[in-house]
Amino acid sequence: MTMSLAHATEVRKLDGLLPLWVGIGVYALLLAVGSGLLNDPDTYWQITLGQWMLDHHAVPRTDLYSFTMQGQPWISTQWLAQVAYALAYNIGGWAGPVVLAAASASLAIALLAHFLTARLARTPTLIILAATPALMAGHMLARPHVLAMPIMVAWVAGLVAAMDRKGVPSFWLLPLMALWANLHGGFVLGLALIGPIALEAIWHAPKDKQARALLHWIVFGLCALAASCITPYGWEALMASRRILSLGAALAVIGEWRPANFGKAGPLEFSVLAAFAFVLWRGIRLPPMRIVLVLGFVYMALGHVRNAEVLALLAPLVLAKPLGEQLGRDDDRDVASSPGRLLLAGIALCLIAGTVIVASIRQYTPSERAAPIAAVDALKKLNVSRVFNDYDFGGYLIWRGVPTFIDGRTELFGEKLMVDHNDASGLAKPDNLFRLLKDYEINATFMRTESAATKLLDRIDGWEKVYSDELATIHVRKDVPGEKVK
Structure with missing residues (x-):
């Protein structure tokens, strides 16, 4: 008992x-499994924006980071x-x-x-x-x-x-x-x-x-x-x-x-x-x-x-x-x-x-797939201002100070541009790719190496591949009129 x-x-x-x-x-x-919590490209721009607010003692009311929506209410x-x-x-x-x-x-x-x-x-x-x-x-x-x-x-x-x-x-x-x-x-x-x-x-x-x-x-x-x-x-x-x-x-x-x-x-x-x-x-x-x-x-x-x-x-x-x-x-x-x-x-x-000990021992790092470090280093050396980027690269580009075409702030870009960009990068509608490159006067693309748009640009006159690794590829526009498949 x-x-x-x-x-x-x-x-x-x-x-x-x-x-x-x-x-x-x-x-x-x-x-x-701490690094797994960093497997999202949006974390980059969330921290960047937070730092901007700390520096300026204000909250954003317009877009600060893209060239497509620069100055628009957000x-x-x-x-x-x-x-x-x-x-x-x-x-x-x-x-x-x-x-x-x-x-x-x-x-x-x-x-x-x-x-x-x-x-x-x-x-x-x-x-x-x-x-x-x-x-x-x-x-x-x-x-x-x-x-x-x-x-x-x-x-x-x-x-x-x-x-x-x-x-x-x-x-x-x-x-x-x-x-x-x-x-x-x-x-x-x-x-x-x-x-x-x-x-x-x-x-x-x-x-x-x-x-x-x-x-x-x-x-x-x-x-x-x-x-x-x-x-x-x-x-x-x-x-x-x-x-x-x-x-x-x-x-x-x-x-x-x-x-x-x-x-x-x-x-x-x-x-x-x-x-x-x-x-x-x-x-x-x-x-x-x-x-x-x-x-x-x-x-x-x-x-x-x-x-x-x-x-x-x-x-x-x-x-x-x-x-x-x-x-x-x-x-x-x-x-x-x-x-x-x-x-x-x-x-x-x-x-x-325990937290201090673990944090000092473990090296937490974001996913490499969202952080094309070497490719962005090469991109910044080109001094281009209007870059058509992969959606998943948007957060890291903001982190590195490169104006984005599109990024994780979906409500800013709206339904049409988001869908058009997706159809263009995946070549669901190839005409969308050429229309967006023309309408937004794009002078460089920064896309995943395995994407369909990247593979097509490899074969288009007027675009030159200047950098490529297993993660990202950069094409720049040549001073050649027309965009014809080789």
């Missing part, structure tokens, strides 16, 4: 510490995250953005674990927490959306907690919305979720309290909308997010915006099918509005693979309470102990020391 009681006590202690250990485990894993709804990454880079080199992104992602998962442990038994909690990093892995990059992840989890957890208790949310959540709106344009999702969650909470509230709850939710929603406008751009941030979502066909040419592909099973496809099978097996029942919310998250993830983290982090919040009621909860969960301040302080010191 004594041994059983001692064992139960230890289990409760472990339950109380589970979110902490989960966060530490994810953080350690991300530091171990704002950065991610300005605070970009400044944070620039500061991190200034402090620790490439290790800085890696540590910042890893800490933010692990905090988001720890917050999710904290929410689940109060509502679910250990086994389903651990299964969900094991699947979450796998779903997030494809979009786990040192970019602004990662810094917004813990804010997103905390915001939605606050709303769902109000829904769980058939009550109203605390106005103390509003600073989270203001912070989210300055970190990433995804704050629009946080605003959109207020409506359906409010409907669910009001519908199940006691009849005599529904009118008051409705008024409270309406006031909260209006305050949240106002909080989202507390940015250097005011309400313009809302419009910028809408422009990104209205890019139409342009989104289909960017890998992270493409739909899920069930032709080959990955973490997302496997998770959706496994969850569907589990629901059929156990006969899980959900209230109507929670079904709508979960289906919405699934639709977002299947429509654009970048939204897999939304499904991974937010769907469990909505499902936790009904799953706990139908699958059962551990009897000792309510008395699970929380970590003491002394323990937390000791762990924090160990994490800081």
Whole structure:
């Protein structure tokens, strides 16, 4: 009996510490694969823009980096995250953005674990927490959306907690919305979720309290909308997010915006099918509005693979309470102990020391495929000003101070130019290539060596190959009229 009681006590202690250990485990894993967080060319221009803001003590309102859209209106709804990454880079080199992104992602998962442990038994909690990093892995990059992840989890957890208790949310959540709106344009999702969650909470509230709850939710929603406008751009941030979502066909040419592909099973496809099978097996029942919310998250993830983290982090919040009621909860969960301040302080010191040691030993570097260093060195020696570049090279060109034809700021260039550039570089429409080279008075091209456009320019009179390596090739326009295939 004594041994059983001692064992139960230890289990409760472990339950109380589970979110902490989960966060530490994810953080350690991300530091171990740290260079993988830098496998995106957008990280270059995000840091460059952040440094510009630090230097000028201002936020951008026009395009600063391309020659195609130079001076056109453009704002950065991610300005605070970009400044944070620039500061991190200034402090620790490439290790800085890696540590910042890893800490933010692990905090988001720890917050999710904290929410689940109060509502679910250990086994389903651990299964969900094991699947979450796998779903997030494809979009786990040192970019602004990662810094917004813990804010997103905390915001939605606050709303769902109000829904769980058939009550109203605390106005103390509003600073989270203001912070989210300055970190990433995804704050629009946080605003959109207020409506359906409010409907669910009001519908199940006691009849005599529904009118008051409705008024409270309406006031909260209006305050949240106002909080989202507390940015250097005011309400313009809302419009910028809408422009990104209205890019139409342009989104289909960017890998992270493409739909899920069930032709080959990955973490997302496997998770959706496994969850569907589990629901059929156990006969899980959900209230109507929670079904709508979960289906919405699934639709977002299947429509654009970048939204897999939304499904991974937010769907469990909505499902936790009904799953706990139908699958059962551990009897000792309510008395699970929380970590003491002394323990937390000791762990924090160990994490800081471990981070410094790992960051000093590991040499974190971005992917070479996004950083054609030698090719840009050769390009800058040519002193050309109008370069038709590969989309993936745009971030590094900004980093090196070369004006771009196109880059990762998709909403700036618009649907037509994005699609035209994609069709030109891939020769889906060869005429587009010659039209863009002529209309924009291009005097050099800077494309991937294996691209179809590069291979065609090798055979076109009027263009000369002046540099080529396994990653990038440079062609310059000759003073020869006409563009004829050799």
